[in-house]
Amino acid sequence: MEIKENNSEEKRSVSFVEQLIEEDLAAGKNGGRLQTRFPPEPNGYLHIGHAKAICMDFGAAEKYNGVCNLRFDDTNPSKENNEYVENILHDISWLGFKWGNIYYASDYFQKLWDFAVWMINKGMAYVDEQTSEQIAEQKGTPTTAGTPSPYRDRPVEESLRLFEAMNTPEAVEGSMVLRAKLDMANPNMHFRDPIMYRIIQTPHHRTGTKWHCYPMYDFAHGQSDYFEGVTHSICTLEFVPHRPLYDKFVDFLKEYDGTAEKGLNDFRPRQIEFNRLNLTYTVMSKRKLHTLVDEHLVNGWDDPRMPTLCGMRRRGYSPESIKNFIQSIGYTKFDALNDMALLEAAVRDDLNKKSTRVSAVVDPVKLVITNYPDGQSEEMEAINNPEDETAGTHTITFSKNLWIERADFMEDAPKKFFRLAPGKEVRLKNAYIVKCTGCTKDAEGNIIEIQAEYDADSKSGMPGANRKVKGTLHWVSADHCVKAEVREYDRLFFVENPSADERDFHELLNPDSLHVNNCCYVEKYAATRKPGEYLQFQRIGYFMADPDTTDAAPVFNKTVGLKDAWAKKNK
Numbered sequence: 001m002e003i004k005e006n007n008s009e010e011k012r013s014v015s016f017v018e019q020l021i022e023e024d025l026a027a028g029k030n031g032g033r034l035q036t037r038f039p040p041e042p043n044g045y046l047h048i049g050h051a052k053a054i055c056m057d058f059g060a061a062e063k064y065n066g067v068c069n070l071r072f073d074d075t076n077p078s079k080e081n082n083e084y085v086e087n088i089l090h091d092i093s094w095l096g097f098k099w100g101n102i103y104y105a106s107d108y109f110q111k112l113w114d115f116a117v118w119m120i121n122k123g124m125a126y127v128d129e130q131t132s133e134q135i136a137e138q139k140g141t142p143t144t145a146g147t148p149s150p151y152r153d154r155p156v157e158e159s160l161r162l163f164e165a166m167n168t169p170e171a172v173e174g175s176m177v178l179r180a181k182l183d184m185a186n187p188n189m190h191f192r193d194p195i196m197y198r199i200i201q202t203p204h205h206r207t208g209t210k211w212h213c214y215p216m217y218d219f220a221h222g223q224s225d226y227f228e229g230v231t232h233s234i235c236t237l238e239f240v241p242h243r244p245l246y247d248k249f250v251d252f253l254k255e256y257d258g259t260a261e262k263g264l265n266d267f268r269p270r271q272i273e274f275n276r277l278n279l280t281y282t283v284m285s286k287r288k289l290h291t292l293v294d295e296h297l298v299n300g301w302d303d304p305r306m307p308t309l310c311g312m313r314r315r316g317y318s319p320e321s322i323k324n325f326i327q328s329i330g331y332t333k334f335d336a337l338n339d340m341a342l343l344e345a346a347v348r349d350d351l352n353k354k355s356t357r358v359s360a361v362v363d364p365v366k367l368v369i370t371n372y373p374d375g376q377s378e379e380m381e382a383i384n385n386p387e388d389e390t391a392g393t394h395t396i397t398f399s400k401n402l403w404i405e406r407a408d409f410m411e412d413a414p415k416k417f418f419r420l421a422p423g424k425e426v427r428l429k430n431a432y433i434v435k436c437t438g439c440t441k442d443a444e445g446n447i448i449e450i451q452a453e454y455d456a457d458s459k460s461g462m463p464g465a466n467r468k469v470k471g472t473l474h475w476v477s478a479d480h481c482v483k484a485e486v487r488e489y490d491r492l493f494f495v496e497n498p499s500a501d502e503r504d505f506h507e508l509l510n511p512d513s514l515h516v517n518n519c520c521y522v523e524k525y526a527a528t529r530k531p532g533e534y535l536q537f538q539r540i541g542y543f544m545a546d547p548d549t550t551d552a553a554p555v556f557n558k559t560v561g562l563k564d565a566w567a568k569k570n571k
Helices: 016-026 048-063 082-095 105-121 132-138 156-166 217-228 243-257 286-294 309-315 319-329 340-354 565-569
Strands: 035-038 067-072 102-104 125-128 177-180 195-199 213-215 232-236 270-274 356-358 364-369 377-383 393-399 401-405 425-428 433-441 447-454 481-489 514-523 535-537 541-545 555-561
Touching: 016 048, 016 232, 016 270, 035 048, 035 217, 035 232, 048 067, 048 082, 048 232, 048 309, 048 319, 067 082, 067 105, 067 217, 082 309, 082 319, 102 105, 105 125, 105 156, 105 177, 105 195, 105 213, 105 217, 105 243, 125 156, 156 177, 156 195, 195 217, 213 217, 217 232, 217 243, 243 270, 309 555, 319 340, 340 541, 340 555, 356 377, 364 514, 393 401
Parallel strands: 035 067, 067 102, 232 270, 356 535, 364 447, 481 555
Antiparallel strands: 125 177, 177 195, 195 213, 364 401, 377 393, 425 433, 433 447, 481 514, 535 541, 541 555
């Protein structure tokens, strides 16, 4: 067994899933071959919970020189379409993973149908004409046996005829299902004659109107794994009780294709389950995410408040930060609620290394350098990223009239206020030291302008410019900046675990989760940055240009602050 070396600075711990894979490879199972798969249903956009599965499925294959295929579980045409397929492909690529092959469960519809017919002929399956409510009631409880369906022992020929009728345009949805004949007294409820096929009269996004009867997940999934040669079927904990049924159907399939008779029992997919990724102040339920989008409670699947990968990408999260976060929380057999602050810390850590530093003022007040020549301006050199020597520099224009943050001035400042106040000096970043000489107020007493004088010999980089002052402020030239819109985001829900709250989740939405600021000013260099380029607004936080941005009206999304302001605010 050859394992690729890990090039990260820190040695990564091996998860229990990887330990099981290593044991199988060391034992020579499946011919020492590793093949995984990522099997999303194309009925929505991927969220960060899917990213955890992606990192394991693709990451394990990469680590152990195996292959990970992408398979779309497209067995329910009423909820699936090509839009979701395309976005799933995009999201996986954005995370930095490559699939070996692309498959679809619909590739196997004929194989699965033929297998189901074989099961009927063997007396292992039958057509049931009861309602879904009757079937559910007759299944019993985990402690009491179920009641057999009155159709359980119907003749094989009759079930075959009805099964064929289920796959016709005239078949009525809900009128019939095909069930496996297993064990109505089994303590595992999934064994109590599970449904294998149901009627759906919705055209399929790939097969059109060829099929009117579609396999259930439990019947299609394990068989698809087997058809493709998957060695390790890695999934989340809710599939633990499904595992015996998964194995049972594979047993039937091996009998059907003759491998059991030939003694070819070495290969069978091994299902391994790990805990799901749950985050505070959001939901991962596709049903609820669909509701948020469909009811316009958010601005689409890629709304930056959503836990979707496209939403996080639009907000400015990097794929590396998401993968680092997933690595940090690990894979266990116990469900947990992960703090959103941990994800945001991973985002800060990664963006600090790669973001370009720019100047922006989000709550502006005018600063006039009274002794700076009228009409004069000069270009100041600004370092793009002090964490990356290769990132280079850009220039920012300095002039007499500047914008600074309103919070950076106090008329009556305490002793330890190291920003601008009457009689106090600060350095304007990349420029000069200035001393405040006064301020101007409007009729209501609001400060509308601050005056200061600059020290012409204190320009950054000049000989003798290393005079020490305690405060450094960022700024933009009022005559050379661009007005921008800034969108700042708070938690989507105001309760920590909305999924566990018994109230209607609509009542739990945070009404202040989006704040739009139309009074921000950014330096011209920042205004030219495009979506996908990571920025740090100095002293404020990390930002990224939104797809809504234009040359005339730039729009920026706040990715995350420089510090965890949420924790401080909610103490």
